[in-house]
Amino acid sequence: MSIYYQSNNPITNELGCIVHLHDGLFSFIPLDISNTDYQNYLLWVEEGNTAPLWKPEEHDLPIVTPP
């Protein structure tokens, strides 16, 4: 399982942010070079890694439902 995913904006279908899986949590990282998490992601890519597309249905996310 990758630790990073590329999350497209569902409306524009363009890359919107990076999803980072760590410690059992998902973080959403903006495409901002001033953001240190994004800098770390770019270093990970420079090492030859490629993040797959983020598909939330492939992960066991909780769902809020009415009672």
Next chain:
Amino acid sequence: MPTSSGFQVNEILTAANTNQYLLRPYTNAIINGAMNITQRGTSLAGITSGDNIGTADRWFLGLLTAGTWTETTQALTSSDAPVQEGIRNSTKITCTTANASLSANAFNVFGQKIEGFNLQQFAKGTTGAKSFALSFWVKSNITGTFIAELYDYANTRNISSAYTITSSGVWQKVRIVFSADFTGMIPNDNAHRFTFFAWLAAGSAYTSGTLKTAWGSDVSNRRAVGQVNLAATINNYFEITGVQLEPNGVCTPFEIRTYSDEFASCLRYFQRHTQPSLRGVCAASFTRMALHYGTPMRSLPTMTSNGGTMGFWDGITGAVGAVGFTFVYSLGNSTCEADISSSGWTAGRAAVSYQGVGHTFVLDLNAEL
């Protein structure tokens, strides 16, 4: 007269010296120097590696193969000397697994990263460059030589100074005046440009030269020469508070800022929302909700939720459930908009989240350096 040991109030202020020595607010480049703001909590155990902001906001513990540590925020009492300056908290770093034989590249440093916007008062790299007056309270069970370092990441230049902890378990005030640096301007921007390091342990890669006590290009083995190995024995500790880094050649008394001012300064880098009211609209299989942070952040922040529970209401029906974000549409520096995985709600209705007793949802926004 102004001396390297502090500002004496019997000094006669004249037109010539007033501008240099008069106590002026907000010259401290350090945020949360009194360790009062602890959004992440007051204790973090099992720290072994990385670049961790564990308890006090803005302060990191950097580690590489130098033992295991616990970081805690300590409430000071009347018997603690920093209280004389109005300082009521400290950060204590305690060794829980020792490493008496450090590898060459091992290190343990406690410090704070500073952005370019907050460094311009030093006029570094100009003909008007100011000295860096560093002061802090420190206590350790280990006596001996410790190293304080300023590192200019914009120009890869640094300077170090040794100081001596003379008595075990006794608070002492450290005052160091680093010389002005007329080389290497600091960009006026929001990037990481400077770090104050308090060294706690260092391998030979940082200690095998002679200590570099003048500004110049970084030479790794001159950064922490003489530093004692705090990791040598379990239960060794280092406690620090009242950190101030100010321009000119005098360490003035620690400036107590209002709690709200200090808190707002920390919110620029990190915000933990434990009772967020997310507002949005229901769709068939998700709910799109937005959050306004209140305080703009240094950069666009990373958003992390803990997957905890919160209340959810669409105007007619309410429920409590664990929350998972599916897509984030925007992550601005003052607002964000995201989809929450949901099902069974009526599309088109308004949606609002709320937090009640027992709800556990937490949303972190991180724009640290």
